[in-house]
Amino acid sequence: MGRWLYARRGSQIAVIRLWPRSLVGQLLLIVAMMLLLAQGVNSFLLYRGAQSQNLIESSTAAVSRIAFGLDRQANDRPGRRGGAMRARRWGQLKYGSESAVTDGMNRLPELEARAGQAFANMGIGFSDIRATFTRNLTADMSGHLIGANRGEWRNNPINRSMGDKRMPPETRGYVIISAQQADGQWVSIASVVRERTPLMIRTLLFQTITIYLLMLIPLILLGRYISRPLKSLTARAHNFQPGDSEDLAEQGPPDTRELIRAFNAMSGRVSSMINEKDVMLGAIGHDLRTPLAALRVRVENVEDDIERERMIAGIEDIDHTLDDILSLARLGRSAEQADPVDIRSLIETIVDEFTDLGHEVHYQRGDKQSALIRETLVRRALRNLIGNAILYGKAADISVEKSGNKLMIHVDDDGPGIADDKIDAMFEPFLRGDASRNRATGGSGLGLTLARAIARDHGGDIILQNREKGGLRATLELPIK
């Protein structure tokens, strides 16, 4: 059972592989398959027609032989010498009280009707006529057969007229016609039915190829006409940058033009929405920072040093959160250009910031390593990772590792780490490891979200994993040339 399923799946895969992936390919394949099917049905019908034509021919020969034989018999004077012999020579007709077409045989009413009509036309009356087709001739009928002689087949005017000089085709079977005379005696004869299909197959093949050429070439051209604008539309959608002012040229069939027009309108709407968002964010930034700045100035009037420092820390916290939110929202639309930056100096600058605030952060300068980055953003991402390490552990240890075309900046802490099933959730905005919303623990809850967004914006990523010796390792991955 299992193996059978496996085999089935295997064949399914094979089908999928044969199935073309492009629109034009699928269209072509379907049309080709349908044409083949239509040609198949067509040839089947033609074949059937030819078969029944062969049957009719054979039965016509049998009917005339019966008529001829009976005529001879009637003209022979009874008791004349050699009468029986002549009859045999002329007709090979089988006389008997039983019909050669027995009850078990599959009778052909159409042939019977035709034969009856033919006999009636010749003025011969029979009380019953039976016709059948059989593949194997019974022994008692083999002596009453016409058309078996090849010369006879070749001399047949019908075959001559078709210009067929070759050997006669294979015998396909036999038609037996049996007619009952007024005295109850049956006259029977068998006639060979010939196969006449090779010519037909050739014709069919030629037809099919002609149709393919006539249909498929324009179809390929049509397909190209349809698919080219779709391809450029796909590329545009993939590389969509809000603010792409240039519309995609409308081309292709009317449906596609309509689609491109709709796409252009949609990207226009998206761009203007994003522009609106930027304007709004700018306004929020401005409107929140101004009162914050006023507060920051007024705080200087607070006499109590400890109280004042706490208030300042609170204001700076709000400011950093605001920074994180605005950077996250603006990411990908940054005006800052990417420059090659010496990663060592970048790490040192951030490490120094933390050291100046009294935190324990270690970094040992290694070999020079540059990466193409937007410095302010990556600085922010790294700052967030180190900030987390200090928040959840006591110290942060930073190391740089180069692996292939990736640069990995590891930030290790000695904190409790994160349960493996919670690691993905850590990137959710506003979620903290301790599940508390207590501001006293610091941080906006956006730190990792923003760090990952920045890393991905650079074609890199952030990876969190628990260290074997305890603590968490946060890795900032950046691509390098």
Next chain:
Amino acid sequence: MTHKIHILLVDDEASLREPLAEYLIKQGYKVQQASDASIARSLLNAYDFDITLLDIMMPGEDGLSLCRFVTDKTDIPVIFISAKTEETERIIGLELGADDYITKPFSPRELVARIKVILRRAERGGTKPLGTSGGGYQFSGWTLKSDKRSLIDADGVNVSLSTGEYQMLLALVSRAGKVLNRDQLLDITQGREAHAFDRAVDNQISRLRRKIESDPKNPEIIKTVWGGGYMLAGEVKSL
């Protein structure tokens, strides 16, 4: 001291402008307030100012345009105050000839320190190292660019500097060959005097050396002058 430093403070937000003016007055400055660019222009005509603090985002004529007016028509130094932190705006501000840039919310002490730095520089008749003085300096294979406040090595790779490190390096590079003691360096970079046992300068210098010297223990670029201070050795080309 008879002459009080005269500051023009331009900001449309009274909620920030008024407490800031109060704070500056408390610090011993004379302050005139303007809530928009046209008031600022008339004040500029009426008084002699030592320095202008300008908000960038204002209704009507904005701070950038007013800054262009101030730097074109007068020698009064300008510090931008802005809520925006986008890199480009800082560059625009500095290219227009602003002397410095501070973002909201800022520490008023930091603002005062920067005011002092700029006034000290103006007193000495020094060039504006952050502003229109051009691209920056070249020294010992390094390029210090003032438009983006960046340091670039011989391979064209940016070396990240903190604001303090940048200012320290700029102070040394723009006075190459001169010995600067700790007081002078603090004065130039932070507008303050050294406390006793102040290690801030030595700290910055050792961080700078780590980033730019091939062997920080035997510095070739930032030399220690025995008993004196620090000096930038080698040739410096102004860009």
